[in-house]
Amino acid sequence: MTETTTASPIPPREAFEESGAVSVETITHVHQWNDDLFSLKMTRPASFRFRSGEFIMIGLPKEDGKPLLRAYSMASPSYAEELEFLSIIVQDGPLTSRLQHIKEGYPIYLGKKPTGTLVTDALLPGKRLFMLSTGTGLAPFMSLVRDPEVYEMFEEVIVVHSVRRVADLAYRELLESKLEGDPLLEDDQRERMIYVPTVTREPFRTQGRIQALIDDGRLFEQSKGPQRFVPEEDRVMLCGSMAMIKDHAADLEARGFEEGANNKPGQFVIERAFVG
Missing domain, CATH: 2.40.30.10 (Translation factors)
Known part of the structure; x- marks a missing residue:
């Protein structure tokens, strides 16, 4: 009701x-x-x-x-x-x-007590940081992508946002502008931020679920690094629906990635508070 x-x-x-x-x-x-x-x-x-x-x-x-x-x-x-x-x-x-x-x-x-595992403390050092999100799962990445310390840790920061409709691409203009006007990010840091929006139910320049972009390589097209996931160099954060998180966690583990936590950093992290 x-x-x-x-x-x-x-x-x-x-x-x-x-x-x-x-x-x-x-x-x-x-x-x-x-x-x-x-x-x-x-x-x-x-x-x-x-x-x-x-x-x-x-x-x-x-x-x-x-x-x-x-x-x-x-x-x-x-x-x-x-x-x-x-x-x-x-x-x-x-x-x-x-x-x-x-x-x-x-x-x-x-x-009064913030917490979570979608933090860089839970990741091992690496070269590229991929933030894979669906829907409102973009929220924590909007915090991270504007943090100068993230760019000191990684050479590239790749924000992926998958939604059903083009209108669901919250913060699209800000991300497409490479965070123009951010008070703390240097120009070279902003240039190393890559935004990959994708839409599943309407025409858009990039269409399909995140897994499809991983499988056919579109996820990596703007990166200067390998056109695939490399466990030794890449770090991944996942935030979105429970099904999305479970599917991508399984896919990453199959590729040789290990999940991290605050007390044991790894190669990818999820926010378990939202998984259940």
Whole structure:
């Protein structure tokens, strides 16, 4: 059942209570990419620190006053003054059905303990970093791709985003511009960022699922390196649907890649918090 709009789904600030687990922040901007996809920015506590690629809990109060929280990857770089998140709209979703109504100035809960495995600490040194994403799985890579330290670790940073419709290519203009206007990236770093968008259900310059691009070599066309995955040199991050992550993890393992973690770096990583 979808939620009715007879009453505001966003409670007043008085309904939000600070605690040891969450702070109450303020929405500073909302961007609607299409009818099903939006991003939001919120104030960032002065003491809040995170590693590029990590996620945090955000949410709203339930009817009983307790926080309803869900894990969202930070799409903002770690140095940004505000925190940014990318979300789909699920009409019967307990949280997203309400978040879609949020506006500038509204309150929102923010967790206090960022965590995750989509971080460079979980990867061994390498030459190329591939970020393979579907849908809103692009979010953590928008954080990582604007982190100067990533370019100090890798010669090329390749962002792959697979979606159903062209309109689903969030941040497309920014990525096609090679992050023009970024305050911290040097020109040579921006030039080493490669953006590979692909669409599965509409005409586009690149069509097909990520696996098809891997198999026929289109994924590697803009790279100066080998036109295939090389376990000794390449590092891979995966974020997207559960099926996508499981399929690509299996494919990488078959190619000789080993999964990494914060306590044992490897050649590819996934965000297990979203896999289940």
